[in-house]
Every structure is written in structure tokens, then in C-alpha cells.
Amino acid sequence: METNIKKFLRNSFISVISICVIVFIGLVLIMGKRTSDTIDEISEIYLSEMNIQLQQKFSTVIELRLDQIEGIVRRTPPESAVYGEEMLQDIAFSGEVREFDFLALCSEDGKMENIYGHEMDVYDPESILSSLDSDGNIVAMGINGAGERMLILGKEAAYPMENGEESAALLAGVPMDYLKEALFLDSGETLIYSHIIDAEGNFVIRSGNAYRESYFDRIISEVQDNRRGGAETYVQELQSAIEKGEAYSKLVSINGEKRYTYCTPIAENVDWYLVTVMNSEAMDTPISSLDVQRIIIMIASSIMILVAMSVMFIKYFKFSIKQMEELNRARNKAIQSDKAKSEFLSSMSHDIRTPMNAIIGMTEIALKNIRDPERVVDCLNKVKLSSKHLLGLINDVLDMSKIESGKMTLNMNQMSLREAMDDIVNIMQPQVKSKNQYFDIFIQSIQTENVLCDSVRLNQVLLNLLSNATKFTPEEGRIDVHLYQEESPQGEEYVRTHFIVEDTGIGMSEEFQRKIFDSFERENSDQVAKIMGTGLGMSITKAIVDLMKGTIELKSEQNKGSRFHIVLDLKKSEIDEKDMVLPHWDVLVVDDNEQLCTSAVANLQELGVHTEWSLDGRQAIRMIEDRHLQNNDYDFVLVDWKMPHMNGIEVIREMRNVTQGKKVPAFLISAYDWSELEEDVEESEIEGFISKPLFKSTLYLYLRKYMEGITYEEDEEEEIDFEGKHILLAEDIDVNWEFISEILGSVGLVLERAINGKECLEKFDASEIGFYDAILMDIRMPVMNGYDATVAIRKLERSDNGLPIIAMTADAFSDDAQHCLEVGMDAHIAKPIDLKECMRTLQKYLGQGESE
Known part of the structure; x- marks a missing residue:
């Protein structure tokens, strides 16, 4: 067996090395291609950002110079100017202060009258006039008498000219070198440089080693890349992009060097284009260096992986032994878990059979004593109690099941x-x-x-x-x-x-x-x-x-x-609580528990009431008597029912003796049921009963009706009566139908049964508009379930398809109720049915009153 293991390890080791080599070669090839593509993408992004920055600088420089010309016009307003030496000197002074090398007036037909500087020959005189017509600004290129390229700028201005005409614009010029320096287009030895050309390819500004007058001519003579048609195709593509005003990028070979070229319009209202060129070394060298580093890292990583794999194979047996130990522990734990569940099931069997035994036994006793109403009622009450206990056991088991499955x-x-x-x-x-x-x-x-x-x-x-x-x-x-x-x-x-x-x-x-x-x-x-x-x-x-x-x-x-x-x-809650404020009453709180007493006092004080308190009934009587003798009785007294030495009822009765003819309203407070007190106290003795805990809203609810000028109607329990309301009940179980129809029929509802969702849908669709007041819908039914039936009813083209549909189902979890609402039902009632909750729900959606 040891030989087989060594053979397995040797073969596995060789296989791992072979796979690593193949994967490594494949990764090198793939990463090389990805590196090349990445260099192209990064270069285009970088050149694009370069052009954007140069465009912004160009716009800033041009706007600054145009603003300076505007300043000359404002200093010497055309409308008040009179042609002569004074006007010309004034304009010339403003131009020299702003360091313009050339200043002239230009007429509408393109004739120029120099104010100072060399005579100017404009490359495209028509462009000056067309630019002036479009936005009142002039940006053009010219060459002066000294053969120097000039940037010509102008602003619309109607100055008188020597020949009696009015000028169309005031022109100013600076050397193109000024713009070149401002844009940093020629910064010495660099791998990136930029030109500015016009639509015909003529250089406006050239940098680097460009020596021809036309950029297009330079490309045709120097580009050595014959891919995709070579230099002529590149020029045609570039001309097409210029005509469309689009950005254009390409990798070309010039004098044996690969260069990335990127061309964009330099400004919206200037027919010039910015061409930025970057030597491939700018990107290739650092990224290629990273590529080499990546390969070295991959080789090192492969070696480390091989070493790790070797260590892993060597320690394989140790890990196997450890895993077997853990498996044994897990097995023992599973056995213990099964044992715990078995004990639980045994316990559950006992706990379920106990109430079931009571239900079956009490039912037998009731059947044998059917003519003894008292005995039957006693048996049914015990059956009801045992049923509730059984339901609680079932709910606990189902809740635990949902928790373990993560569905709660x-x-x-x-x-x-x-x-x-x-x-x-x-x-x-x-x-x-x-x-x-x-x-x-x-x-x-x-x-x-x-x-x-x-x-x-x-x-x-x-x-x-x-x-x-x-x-x-x-x-x-x-x-x-x-x-x-x-x-x-x-x-x-x-x-x-x-x-x-x-x-x-x-x-x-x-x-x-x-x-x-x-x-x-x-x-x-x-x-x-x-x-x-x-x-x-x-x-x-x-x-x-x-x-x-x-x-x-x-x-x-x-x-x-x-x-x-x-x-x-x-x-x-986002719902604002109503502002609760009571008059500045004097209230006495009596309770033997200090924490309960101080809590009630704090809530009363928040309501604006002046409060005193006592922990002892006898002390409270003395406080009430002192107040009465001072003719300053308390407005209300709140007394706890169960107190040592003297309970709340005794305190109130003694208080009545102390205050004699004057009745101070007194409330009993307790966490116990009021029905327990009814036999011990007459209704005239106390003002009312307030249940603990004493929330601020509880106290306000009971005391607000004593506010002067404000009356509140007491909530009266209404008798449930749905006389004449028609209900369609979808229920497939006969005993459920018998029980529900009996209960709901007793409060005046008229029920009609459908044995499944399909029959419910058909009966509703065949009924007159408004005949049914609501639908009670079971969920799990044959043919068509309650969910599908509800969706189908909501889709019917009837004016009453929005009637209340209430789920009445044994699917009792919260997500079951949520799903009912999602498919279009209005409410959810869980089985076994809680009659009080059922009646509250029906009252909410049916109301009470006469039948239609």
C-alpha cells in the first residue's frame, strides 16, 4: 500500500507541474494580448485628457486676449470717437499696454488700416468676416511683413476710418509663439507633443521636429505603416473626422517609431484642430516593465504553489486522520442530537396525548350526559381549554420548524x-x-x-x-x-x-x-x-x-x-401623537409601590398636572384631610386597589367621611380585572377604574372628559348585527362549513358555499352587481386554490370586483398572511378561528347596519 501511495504522490506531483506549466504559458500569451490592448486603451484615454486640458487652456488664452481688445473698445468708445491722430494714438496706447504686436481697423470688405505693427497678410480673409457675423469675435491666422506667423484676434467695433468708412472690427495680433508658449506645446525633449492645424491640414502651430507647412504632406511622406491602406488612408480618415468635427485616434509608424495620434477640434467657433502625438515608449516601457514583473511574480507564485502542494501531499495523511476524528465527533454529536429529538418526540407525544385524552374523554362524558346541560357545558369548556393548549403546542412546533429552516x-x-x-x-x-x-x-x-x-x-x-x-x-x-x-x-x-x-x-x-x-x-x-x-x-x-x-x-x-x-x-412611528395637555389640577396618587407611584406622577406632570403622592393609605387620608381643612381639596385622587394595612376601597370610603359633603373624584388603579371589584364597591363610591400600566395616554384618556367645556362620548360596545349581508364562503371541508355557517349565521349573515376556488369564481361572476358584500376564501382547495381565485376575481370586468376578500385559512404564519395581501386579499383570519378577532375583522370590512 505504501508503494501505491508513493506512486500516487509522484504521478500527482508530475501532473500538477505539467498543469502549472501549461496554465503559465497560456496566461503569458493571454496577458500579453491584454497588455497590448490595455496600452492602446490607456493611451487613448490619456491623449483625450491631454487634448481636453489644452482645449481649456486655448479657450482661456483666447478669451483673455479678446477681453483685452474689449477693454480697448471700452476705453475708446467707437460711438464718440472722431477719426484723427488723437483717436489712433489713444487706441495704439491701449494696444501697446496690453502687449499686442499688431493693431488695425478692418472694414466690412476685409480692408485693413494699420494703427501700428507690420502689414498683415491674412490666410483666409473671408473667415474673418464670417466669424464676425456669427458671434462678433475674430480668431484667425496671418503672416506679417517680417514673415512671422501671427495670431489675429478681433472684436466688433465701428470706428471711423481714414477713407471715411466705418470699421467692422478692431483687430489685434500676437506672435504664434506666444500661443505656443501659453499652451506649452513645445517643451523641449519630450515623448509627447502637440500641433494645431486648420481644416486643410496646414500648420497653425507646429512643435517637435515638424518641418513641412502641411501636416497631411508630412504624414504622407513619413508614415511607414502600410496597414489598412497606409498613409493615404490615414489622411483620408483624418480629413473625414475633421469635416464631421469628430475625435480621431490612430497608432502610426513615423521614421520607424510607433506613435499614438489623437485629433480633436480645439474650440467650437474656431476651424482649427489639435493633434497630440505620443511616442509609444511613453506607455510601452513602464507597462512592459510591469509585464516583466508580472511574469516574474507568476513564476514565483507557481514555485510557491508547487512547494505548497508538495507540503500538502506530505501532510495528507495527518489531515486525513484529523478529519476522521472530526467525523467521529460529528457522528457522536448527531447521535446526541437524534437522542435529544427522540426524547423531544417522546415528550411531545405525552404532551399532545394529554390534551387529546381530555378532549376525547370530555366528549364521551358529554355524549353520555346529553340531557344534563350543566354537565355538557362543563365538558365543552374543558374541551375548549384542552384544544387551546393543543393549538399552542402545535404552534410552537411549527414556529421551531420555521426557525430551523430559516423561513421565519x-x-x-x-x-x-x-x-x-x-x-x-x-x-x-x-x-x-x-x-x-x-x-x-x-x-x-x-x-x-x-x-x-x-x-x-x-x-x-x-x-x-x-x-x-x-x-x-x-x-x-x-x-x-x-x-x-x-x-x-x-x-x-x-x-x-x-x-x-x-x-x-x-x-x-x-x-x-x-x-x-x-x-x-x-x-x-x-x-x-x-x-x-x-x-x-x-x-x-x-x-x-x-x-x-x-x-x-x-x-x-x-x-x-x-x-x-x-x-x-x-x-x-411616523404618525404624530396628539398634543396631550390637562388643566393645572391638583392630583394625589396613592400606591404602596414607589416605582409605580413615581412613574404615574411623572406622566401626570408631563400632562401639566400638579401631583403629590403617598405610599401609605393612612398617610394619604391625613393629606386629604389637611387639604380639606384648608378648603383646598384635591381635584382627583388615584388609589391603588391592593395595598397593605388599608386597601384602595377602604381609603376611598374613609376619604368620603373626611371630606363629608364634598365629593372628590376618586379612581381605583390596578393591574387586575375590574370584574373582581364590582361585588366589593358600589358604583357611586368611585369615579371609575383605571387599568395599569398608567401610560400618559391612559391617564389623559380618563381625565380629559373633566376638562371644562369639552365633552367626550364614551365608547359603547355595540351589539354585533350583520342582518342581510350576503357572504360567499369558499370552503371544501364540510365540518368547517357547518361550523362557520352556524357561527356567522347567528349574527345575521347570509352565507352561500362554494366547494373550491373555481366554483367561487363562477358564482361571483354569475351574481348580480353588488349582491355579495364579501368573500371568505380558504387557501388550500382542490381544482383552484384561494390565491388563484382571488387574482381571477380581481381581474373580472365588474364594478364590484374590489369587494372585501378575506382569507380564512389554516396557513397561519406571517408570511402566509403577507402573501394573501400580495395577491389582492384584504385581510387574513387564521384557523382555528378566534371568534372575537373574526368579528372585529368583519366589522372593519362590512360595518353594521341595514342590508342593501
């Missing part, structure tokens, strides 16, 4: 923290009451009550924590929720929101705290074993908090309790 998503919407806390109080009251536990919510430093969040998932997190707290806290134990806000490090649009859930329960061991957020984990203790649960709640909670980009921390000690701290950066 958030459905962001506006939510009110006040309403969320109210919902939590309402949900937790029965559980807390059943175990006679103390439950309070503390709020503090609330910057904004309305935020953007997945309210369903946030409630799920808080209720998971509170449900565990009630399960694992003994009777008469304490459960508290703390909510406060602070500035968010993510900016002004966000607010950092803290949720703390703490209890005085059985706590957790340090070992279990390290794995509490793992899936399928429950603490193994006698206390926990007696309490039903899947071990999924905390892993789901952690996953949701992570999805919200928040953090969750746990502190716990056995037999002392647990504390969960969640931190979320929530985006503030």
Missing part, C-alpha cells in the same frame, strides 16, 4: 405599546388570578408610545416569558414587567426600548441557564417535570429577538427567581 420573517406594522401592555394584562389576569399571584407592570421614561414592530411576534415573546413566570412561580409569588425607553445609538428615528420580566419563582441552575435557549431543552428537576411544556418556548423567543436585531439576557438563582431583560431598537 417579521411583519412590521405600527403598534401602540400602551395597547400591547393592555393586551398582556388582559391575557395574564386569569392565569395570575388562578394562582393568587401578584402582578404589576412598571413603565418609566416613555419617549414614544407608537413604534414600528411585528406586534404579534413581540406579544409572543412577552407572553412566552410571562407564561413561564406564572408556571414556575408558586402561589402568592410576584411577577413584574418593566418597560422603559432611552435614546437609541441608531439615530433619532429609533428609540431603545427595554422589556424586563422578573419573578420570584423557582429559578434555574447555572448549568441550565447556559443552554436554556437551545431547542428541545427543559431543566431536569422534579419541580419542572410536573409542569407541561415542550422546551421550545425559550428557543423561539431567542430566535424572534435575534430576528428583531435585539438582545436578551437572563439572570436567575434557584429558589429566588429569574429575570429576563430584552433590548430592542424600534423605529418610531
Whole structure:
């Protein structure tokens, strides 16, 4: 076997070397071609930028000189000038000051009257007049009597001339060498130089070693590149580009040297062209040097790769052994994971069978006692309770499945923290009451009550924590929720929101705290074993908090309790909260919990109310009595219900005795249900009941109706009545149809059934306009599903195709609800149906009133 391994290594090594050599040769050829192409591209870009800079310099120089001529005209205005020695001297003085070598007046027929300087012979006199007609400026080339090339510039000016005519323009001239120096066109020994030529190819300015009068003649005589037709083709292409006013570039060979040539118009109103030439050495030499360096680097890299491969082959066996060890560890971990899941399934089997046993058993008992209404109602209530527990188990398993597959998503919407806390109080009251536990919510430093969040998932997190707290806290134990806000490090649009859930329960061991957020984990203790649960709640909670980009921390000690701290950066709602201000009332707050008391006081003070507070009922009575004796009674008194020594009801009754005939409005405040108090207190004794937590908006809502001159109608619960409303229900399951039709028929709805999406579509299409008020649409149906049926209904050419379509389906995840909205549905109701939520949704889209 060792021989086979050596043979394998030798052959592999030779193969790697061969592949490296082939790849290396191929890379050299490819990179050589890419280098050549890159040099051409870079050269063209570089020459283009050179020309742009020269064009800008040319325009700047010409504009400067034209402005100087304009200055001469302004100094000696033509309209007030009188021909004579004085006028000519004045103009000449201005020209000499501006260092013009030549100055003359030009008539409309092109005749020039020299003011000073050599006589000028203009190459193209007609171009002067045509340029003057177009923009009032003159840029031309001429040659003076001394044989010197001159740049002729002019401005429109009507001066009197010697022959009695009026001039058309004032001309000034400077040597072409001036322009050449200004543009740096001839900077000595350089690999880059530029010429300026006219449309016929004649040199306006030449640099480098150019010696002919025509650039075209020079190209024809010197270009040795015979590709694509040689010099004549190059000249023809260049002439064509000049006629079209386009840029032109080409690589040519002049006197054995390769040169990049780039030609562009030098300015818009001047028929001259800038030709920039660069010796190929300017680019070839440095890039070729880089190419050599690249090849050296590639060779070195290949050697390093070969060395690395050799080392890799030598250490192959060591890595193999290590991999086998890791595979064994992974195998053991997988076995443990399978064992954990098996234990979970065993636990789930027990937890699912427990409520199922109750459902089946209570159903049998109800059937045997069908003539005993009380017994039947008791059995049905227990069936309902067990069904809810079973549904909770199923939801936990499905949530965990979505988390493990990475498909859990958030459905962001506006939510009110006040309403969320109210919902939590309402949900937790029965559980807390059943175990006679103390439950309070503390709020503090609330910057904004309305935020953007997945309210369903946030409630799920808080209720998971509170449900565990009630399960694992003994009777008469304490459960508290703390909510406060602070500035968010993510900016002004966000607010950092803290949720703390703490209890005085059985706590957790340090070992279990390290794995509490793992899936399928429950603490193994006698206390926990007696309490039903899947071990999924905390892993789901952690996953949701992570999805919200928040953090969750746990502190716990056995037999002392647990504390969960969640931190979320929530985006503030864009909806402005209404300005809440109350009169400058005097209000007394009485609560034995100092934190709750100070929180309520702070919120009342933000509303503009003067507030005093007390932690003891007896002290509060003394404060009320002192105020009454001073004839300065409190405007309102807010008293906590459950306090030691003297509860809230006793405080209010004693207050009535102290204040005698004067009734001070008093409110009971508590996190418990008002129905528990109704038997203990008469309605006349108190002004009302305010549920904790005491948000600013909650206090404002209850106290605003006492503001002078302002009345608010109390919200009255309306009886649900949809008499005469026609509903088309798409439902393929008979028992679901029976249940839904019975429930919805009891509130006056007239239902018609379609057994699949296709029949629903056909029935709606065949109905009269406006006959149906809404459609309740199942999703998973044969023939045509609910999604396709909704899309088809929305496409019908009917005036009522926009009627409410509400999904009523067992596809209950948030992304299922989102997909329903995307295909055109208006709302989503999950099965099993929550009747209260169902009625709220129907009220929203159907309203209440007479049938059509």
C-alpha cells in the first residue's frame, strides 16, 4: 500500500507541474494580448485628457486676449470717437499696454488700416468676416511683413476710418509663439507633443521636429505603416473626422517609431484642430516593465504553489486522520442530537396525548350526559381549554420548524405599546388570578408610545416569558414587567426600548441557564417535570429577538427567581401623537409601590398636572384631610386597589367621611380585572377604574372628559348585527362549513358555499352587481386554490370586483398572511378561528347596519 501511495504522490506531483506549466504559458500569451490592448486603451484615454486640458487652456488664452481688445473698445468708445491722430494714438496706447504686436481697423470688405505693427497678410480673409457675423469675435491666422506667423484676434467695433468708412472690427495680433508658449506645446525633449492645424491640414502651430507647412504632406511622406491602406488612408480618415468635427485616434509608424495620434477640434467657433502625438515608449516601457514583473511574480507564485502542494501531499495523511476524528465527533454529536429529538418526540407525544385524552374523554362524558346541560357545558369548556393548549403546542412546533429552516420573517406594522401592555394584562389576569399571584407592570421614561414592530411576534415573546413566570412561580409569588425607553445609538428615528420580566419563582441552575435557549431543552428537576411544556418556548423567543436585531439576557438563582431583560431598537412611528395637555389640577396618587407611584406622577406632570403622592393609605387620608381643612381639596385622587394595612376601597370610603359633603373624584388603579371589584364597591363610591400600566395616554384618556367645556362620548360596545349581508364562503371541508355557517349565521349573515376556488369564481361572476358584500376564501382547495381565485376575481370586468376578500385559512404564519395581501386579499383570519378577532375583522370590512 505504501508503494501505491508513493506512486500516487509522484504521478500527482508530475501532473500538477505539467498543469502549472501549461496554465503559465497560456496566461503569458493571454496577458500579453491584454497588455497590448490595455496600452492602446490607456493611451487613448490619456491623449483625450491631454487634448481636453489644452482645449481649456486655448479657450482661456483666447478669451483673455479678446477681453483685452474689449477693454480697448471700452476705453475708446467707437460711438464718440472722431477719426484723427488723437483717436489712433489713444487706441495704439491701449494696444501697446496690453502687449499686442499688431493693431488695425478692418472694414466690412476685409480692408485693413494699420494703427501700428507690420502689414498683415491674412490666410483666409473671408473667415474673418464670417466669424464676425456669427458671434462678433475674430480668431484667425496671418503672416506679417517680417514673415512671422501671427495670431489675429478681433472684436466688433465701428470706428471711423481714414477713407471715411466705418470699421467692422478692431483687430489685434500676437506672435504664434506666444500661443505656443501659453499652451506649452513645445517643451523641449519630450515623448509627447502637440500641433494645431486648420481644416486643410496646414500648420497653425507646429512643435517637435515638424518641418513641412502641411501636416497631411508630412504624414504622407513619413508614415511607414502600410496597414489598412497606409498613409493615404490615414489622411483620408483624418480629413473625414475633421469635416464631421469628430475625435480621431490612430497608432502610426513615423521614421520607424510607433506613435499614438489623437485629433480633436480645439474650440467650437474656431476651424482649427489639435493633434497630440505620443511616442509609444511613453506607455510601452513602464507597462512592459510591469509585464516583466508580472511574469516574474507568476513564476514565483507557481514555485510557491508547487512547494505548497508538495507540503500538502506530505501532510495528507495527518489531515486525513484529523478529519476522521472530526467525523467521529460529528457522528457522536448527531447521535446526541437524534437522542435529544427522540426524547423531544417522546415528550411531545405525552404532551399532545394529554390534551387529546381530555378532549376525547370530555366528549364521551358529554355524549353520555346529553340531557344534563350543566354537565355538557362543563365538558365543552374543558374541551375548549384542552384544544387551546393543543393549538399552542402545535404552534410552537411549527414556529421551531420555521426557525430551523430559516423561513421565519417579521411583519412590521405600527403598534401602540400602551395597547400591547393592555393586551398582556388582559391575557395574564386569569392565569395570575388562578394562582393568587401578584402582578404589576412598571413603565418609566416613555419617549414614544407608537413604534414600528411585528406586534404579534413581540406579544409572543412577552407572553412566552410571562407564561413561564406564572408556571414556575408558586402561589402568592410576584411577577413584574418593566418597560422603559432611552435614546437609541441608531439615530433619532429609533428609540431603545427595554422589556424586563422578573419573578420570584423557582429559578434555574447555572448549568441550565447556559443552554436554556437551545431547542428541545427543559431543566431536569422534579419541580419542572410536573409542569407541561415542550422546551421550545425559550428557543423561539431567542430566535424572534435575534430576528428583531435585539438582545436578551437572563439572570436567575434557584429558589429566588429569574429575570429576563430584552433590548430592542424600534423605529418610531411616523404618525404624530396628539398634543396631550390637562388643566393645572391638583392630583394625589396613592400606591404602596414607589416605582409605580413615581412613574404615574411623572406622566401626570408631563400632562401639566400638579401631583403629590403617598405610599401609605393612612398617610394619604391625613393629606386629604389637611387639604380639606384648608378648603383646598384635591381635584382627583388615584388609589391603588391592593395595598397593605388599608386597601384602595377602604381609603376611598374613609376619604368620603373626611371630606363629608364634598365629593372628590376618586379612581381605583390596578393591574387586575375590574370584574373582581364590582361585588366589593358600589358604583357611586368611585369615579371609575383605571387599568395599569398608567401610560400618559391612559391617564389623559380618563381625565380629559373633566376638562371644562369639552365633552367626550364614551365608547359603547355595540351589539354585533350583520342582518342581510350576503357572504360567499369558499370552503371544501364540510365540518368547517357547518361550523362557520352556524357561527356567522347567528349574527345575521347570509352565507352561500362554494366547494373550491373555481366554483367561487363562477358564482361571483354569475351574481348580480353588488349582491355579495364579501368573500371568505380558504387557501388550500382542490381544482383552484384561494390565491388563484382571488387574482381571477380581481381581474373580472365588474364594478364590484374590489369587494372585501378575506382569507380564512389554516396557513397561519406571517408570511402566509403577507402573501394573501400580495395577491389582492384584504385581510387574513387564521384557523382555528378566534371568534372575537373574526368579528372585529368583519366589522372593519362590512360595518353594521341595514342590508342593501
